[in-house]
Amino acid sequence: MNPTHNHFPEGPSFRSTLNTRYRVASVWQALFFSALLIAIISLTALIYDVVDGAFGYVAYDYKKDPATFTSTPLEDLTKEELLTTLQANLSSGAYNKLNNEKAMETRLRGELYTLFLERLIQLDIKKTWSFTESIMRAGAIRTEAAEKYPDAKLEFRSWLTPQFLTSPMSSKAEFAGVRTAILGSLWLVGIALLFALPLGTGAAIYLQEYAPKNWLTGIIQMNINNLAGVPSIVYGMLGLAIFVRVLAPLTSGSMFGVTDTNGRTVLSAGLTMGILILPLIIINAQEAIKAVPDSLRQAAYGVGATKWQTVWHHILPNSIAGILTGSILALSRALGETAPLIVVGASTFISVDPRGPFSKFTALPIQIYQWTTRAQSEFHAIAAGAIIVLLVLLLTLNATAILLRNRFQRKY
């Protein structure tokens, strides 16, 4: 009936072409999956790389023999012994300075021991090895250390210690900690959230509940979507120009009688971060408000509520979980952001805790950046330690967000 009919393969010949088609398909399917495999491998490699850097052998020696200060073995030194040794051997100027920062008597044994190692016997790191090296070539490392650094002690250590969390910055990697950086980061995200959460929620309420459907609303919405895609370093430039420079009297605190700073304060950085996460908070809050069913609004209007009463008594309580979830996610973005802080002027070396909004500051990602770009491997090790701290913080935040989301999900 149809001249072209014969050109289609039939029966066995069709089946064999079909099998070829299936074979091609399974090859491609395997290729598609391998893309995900690469993603998984990358993630594993990244985590491995960080952990690998944070533990391992370290060879160090003492510039001065401990025996010149004390006859007790180092591990057995008591707090009192340490105190007297420090008092006896530090210059009185140096001792007084330390005492002014924090009274020596109130310091813990661990802190005094660190001072003892740092100031008196002057522990000096010769070389560090990564975790894998330390496990795989322990013998070779021992020989190498014995040959190259005959006076050095070889020790397997974790760079991530309780002391690492509680120590301030130090110019020596082995004594440096992230305490100042963690506090700085907390100040930062605190200020950012204080700024962005009310404004972002307000903007979302306006856009979802109040805004008329006109060109202005369209522009606002488009603008918010665009702001979410502006590179973070541009926000840094904005912060530098506005908060650090133009608003210096406010952000430096000179308006309030603070004299020893310029505009490069934790307040400027926090506000910059706030502007950066504002669009994210707005977009997330809009989604949360959108999820509140219209029947609820109509029910409220139906009993004579005004718009604000409807929003305040019904829409906000029913969307607050979503808004908070979104804010936590925005927060974790702020916690990891680095570029704007560099531009706004995070201090790279600072050992005093931030005491208020007008303090100079550093932050976790800034320390990671600083330490990563140093040449000496012991700084890479503490960068890895700081990364683990940062990732654990982020993980906690995200887990909280997920829990919050699951707890309030599927209400309607």
Next chain:
Amino acid sequence: MQNTQTPEYAIETKSLFIFYGSFAAVSEVTMKIEKQKITAIIGPSGCGKSTLLRAFNRMNDFVPSSYVTGEILMQGQNLYGKEIDPVEVRRKIGMVFQKPNPFPKSIYENISWGAKINGFKGNMDELVEQSLRSAALWDEVKDLLKKSAYELSGGQQQRLCIARTIAIQPEIILMDEPASALDPISTLRIEELMQELKKNYTIIIVTHNMQQAARVSDYTAMMMIDDNRSGGVIEFDKTQTIFTRPKDKRTEDYVTGRFG
């Protein structure tokens, strides 16, 4: 392969049940569809017409929880047998959907695509022209072959979908309310086309529209849901019989408009 059936039947079902999970959407359908005739499946909404139609070319396979018991036989082979490849089934049983769904490709490619993947070795231009002529669309689109199929009107798109189905020369064409999204004039053209097509193909059509069933079909299957909300064929006969002397009271009520 032994032909155990009388040759005038294209396909038959034996005690066919279609389940969604534990729910039997269609129960106990046994019918023989005659070759090169139009068989209409009618019945109220939700009675399982589409589900039954989609069982013929195994489109229900894409609903995760669905399965079938009983048999659908085509040339003696059970379409739901273990050794049957659903892709081969669909190669032989084409389908036209409720809403026109041309591919986001040119008109030409819409026709040639199915032929190409199925290993067509002949003259493609000729096949495209022939298929479009068979679907009564050639004169309207012969100068627009490189244009996107989305530039056609709804009626034209639906005829394009018919043309692409004809292009792979199936044995049976399933039509799921093919005119329900179209205006009356387009509907009429599709109906005329069906009369033309039944010279070469067996057509099974699901329709909402009883006048349409009466106008175009040779056989009509009347479906209805039972007390368990499960659909079944309550009467299957020549269309003329169904519309003039139905045996079942419910069919009579339905075709005379006294129902639902």
Next chain:
Amino acid sequence: MQELKNQFKNFDLHKKPRIGEDAIQGLLFIAGILSIFTTLAIVYELGKEAWLFFGDPEVTLAKFFGTTRWQPGIGQFGIWSLVTSTLITSFIAMLISLPLGLASALFLSEYASLRARSILKPILEVLAGIPTVVYGYFALLFVTPILKNIFGDVVQVYNMASAGLVMGIMILPLISSMSEDALSAVPRALREGAYAMGATKFETSIQVVLPAALSGIGAALIIGISRAVGETMIVAVAAGAGPNFTFDPFQAAETMTGHIARISGGDLSYNTIDYTSLFAIALMLFLVTLVLNLISQQVVSRFRERYE
């Protein structure tokens, strides 16, 4: 009861001033409009300083676009050395993230079972949530040594290849999730049409669903490029500290963002050519990413219209 009802008998339906309501609405409006001011402030501040930069008699457009050395302090204003490295790192990143992102999107939306998705998706989300400075660490201390092992000493300690590769991994989840959205937005009717022609699952995915989702995938590509161009920390850590006009990906070269980060990280005094030049670069960055984002948004909204 009757008494109670009488109290309500006289009522007035006229509008009464609701000061509280109006004040609240005003405040909310200010919150809503604030984002516009952010944009205006960005344009104004970047524009103002960039204007000062281009207003400097030493800076000419011919020098800016016509030369290849960038060192504003000594009167060299050839932006190309920063632009080429930005383009090269972004190009490498897209070379990695587009095929991998698209392939994982295809796998997730077309092949993965619900169970597999529930395991695989969070992995991509974790990848997306890692701070970029951590990626920088990874690029410098893991990927660069590997590149050095493979290609030998042609690979410098800081190089664009390593930064670009890692940036690709960073952008992969974005491309994947946007492409997946686009793929799953393709109506079921289209897939059914293809299956009904006797197409296999693979033929349906690649020859029907993928082309239908192409504009959405294009939007993902554009957003990906915008992200790559604006990414700072990976390149600041791993790509190199110093402008270098080169097309060799194994060499160190500073990108626009990396340059801003390095210079502004030092002691920078206002009203110097170094200061204003950074704003000129930032303005370029802002405009480029703005245009890319706008195009992508337009593409996405057209795509949605088509299938709704």
